[in-house]
Amino acid sequence: MSVRKHDNLSGSGCDRSCCLKVAHLGVSMGDQVILEDVNFHLHCGEITALIGPNGAGKSTLFRTILGQLPHSGEIDFQRAGGKHTRPLIGYVPQSPSFDRGDPVSVLDLFIASIADWPVFLPTPKKLRERVLRCLSRVHAEPLVDKRIGSLSGGELQRVLLAMALEPVPHILILDEPLSGVDIEGERQLLDMLDEVRQQYDLSILLSTHDFATLEEYADKVILLQSSVLKSGPPREVLSSHEFRDVFHLSLGRGWTN
């Protein structure tokens, strides 16, 4: 597996280009406080894993960063060089399901997403070539004419990833990309994320319930339960008492904090 982590990128300080700063973020729905005083920074070229139990607010946080939910506090994007702009965000939603018999092909779905062209008309050669170029970013060109409903979990994630990378965003957000993907598909997807992160200096934020691979691919882990309980290098977070408490793990050898 080729996933490599950047050295010394996991600190919370902004000693290198800072992509996204979330400060004192709060989200409420009706009487329910979903997120409260959430603070963290994302950096270019880093993979950050967001973990937390069911209902912790991970998807809500993503939707808020995507601008879909009203919130208090600040979400600020700053480019290298200090310019504040609105970030371009690529988003891969949580396990969208497609009917197995659905006739829509990968090409159809892609065209509906990136171009203003009716899918019932023959696809112009240039448009097909553009889709193939996009799919090539995740080595998925052979999937172009496959029906969406016939894709495996890992193949579907790769197609959705290719769609999220067109145009290439500043920040890539993936909501539980590893769920419904077998071990082989998981490896391929993580390698792919590592590749695009390096190629485009992307900041990647993904949520996961799979802690086994965190140390291998994540530069930083954020443990969320309404607010950030712990953040830092994977080992530090996974061995913390906050992690144990949230996931109701009993003390055993190896838990040091």
Ligand SMILES: Nc1ncnc2c1ncn2[C@@H]1O[C@H](COP(=O)(O)OP(=O)(O)OP(=O)(O)O)[C@@H](O)[C@H]1O
């Ligand atoms: N549209 C909504 N209206 C009211 N409450 C909501 C809404 N969406 C989410 N919630 C609540 O917000 C809380 C956080 O939900 P969210 O989906 O963000 O959690 P999550 O960490 O992504 O969970 P999971 O790991 O199960 O996907 C939950 O209590 C949920 O019921």
